[in-house]
Amino acid sequence: MKLDVLGLTDETEAVYSALVGKPRCTASELAETCGMAAASVGRLLSALVKDGLAIRSAGRPPRFSATVPDVAVAALIDEQQHRLDAARSVVHQLMETYREAARITHPELAVELLTDRDDISSAVGRLTADARSEIRAFDRPPYVDRPGSNLDLQIQRQRRGVDHRVIYSREAVAWPGRMTSDIGPSMRAGEQARVRPELPLKLVISDDRAAIIPFSLAAGGQSAAYLIQQSPMLVALESLFEAEWERAVALTDGLEPEAAPDEPDVETRQLLTLLASGLTDAAIARSLGWSERTTQRRIHRLMQQLGASTRFQASLTAARRGWL
Known part of the structure; x- marks a missing residue:
């Protein structure tokens, strides 16, 4: 039988299936159809009524009709799904207790090696979903999923009060369209973002409770990762x-108030940030959605405005003016 996963016995499913094709029948009439004792069918019909799968009409003897199947069975499926979700939540809590006990009993288990892509994805999802106060991350290529694919979930967490501090590598910021489609919206939702020319690894830290890092940044290295619980390594x-974070340069979120006459506008601040990060003209163009020619022209005009002869001098002068 197919509905036993919803808690229905074979006999209950047989009675319900017969009732679907024989509305407004008595228990005796349905018993003849099913080849069962009338008393047994009567008990099963009462159970179906209780579960919302059948309706009893008034009268002597009472007559029964099946509830519309897609409505009735869907309700049972939803109820079962709620139970599964509750069970899954209990399992997560038990796993946290298990890991903590194992960490104390066996300190070597403070680091868990994950070698399955689904396990890694699940661990990252669990770390970020369970965060209560802060998520800290190093963001750099290579990527398993498209950058920005978890943007909606991150914004939801930030609205719940979970702070996000992210350091992006120069390559991550230069990813085509990344500033406008991912990093910018994240910052407008509250993310604090900074950039470094290079980052030593990819990293996600959830509160001060756990972290995950890839096994390697080489090709194929993303298929294994270390899940690190509270320990000296964390x-x-x-x-x-x-x-x-202290050494990184702050990224602009594009929400500064209108610039005063002697201060840069939003686009100029973005350009200065990327210049200070050491990005090439081509990388800056990809990040901001400009052509290389426009980018070179904007950089040249900015250097003239700052009286700088090199990019480094322009960044230093801008920092002294408080533009960075």
């Missing part, structure tokens, strides 16, 4: 993040 990763 403390070391947190310290690494904070050190890189």
Whole structure:
């Protein structure tokens, strides 16, 4: 039988199936159709009424009709799904307890090697979904999923009060359209973003509770990862993040108030940030959606405005003026 996954016995499903094709019948009439005892069919019909799969009409003897199948069975499916979700939540809580107990009993289990792509994806999803106060991350290629594919979920977390601090590598910022389609919207929703020319690894830290890093940044290295629980290694990763955060250059979110006559506009601030990050003309053009010619012209005009003869001098002068 097919409906046993919803908690229906073979006999219950047989009675319900017969009732669907024989509306407004008595228990005795349905018993003849099913080849069962009338008393047994009567008990099963009462159970179907209780579960919302059948309707009893008044009268002597009472007559029964099946509830519309797609409505009735869908309700059972939804109820079963709620139970599965509740069970899944309990499993997650038990796993947290298990990992904590294992970490104390076996310190070597503070680091768990994940070698399945689905396990890695699930671990990252669990870390970010369970965060209560802050997510810290290093963002750099290579990518398994398209950059920005989790933007909606991140914005939902930020609206719940989960802070996001992300350091992007120069390559990540230069990813075509990344600033306008992903990083910009994230920052407008509250993300604090900075950029470094290079990052030593990819990293996600959830609160001060756990982190995940790839096994390697080489080709194929994303198919394995380390899940790191509370331990000295996690403390070391947190310290690494904070050190890189202090050295990183803040990205502009494009929401600054209208610039005063002697201050740069939003696009100029974005350009300065990318210049300070060491991006090439081509990378800046891809990031901001400009042509290379427009980018070169804007850089040349900016250097003239700052009285700078080199990019480094332009970045230094802009920083002294408070433009960065």
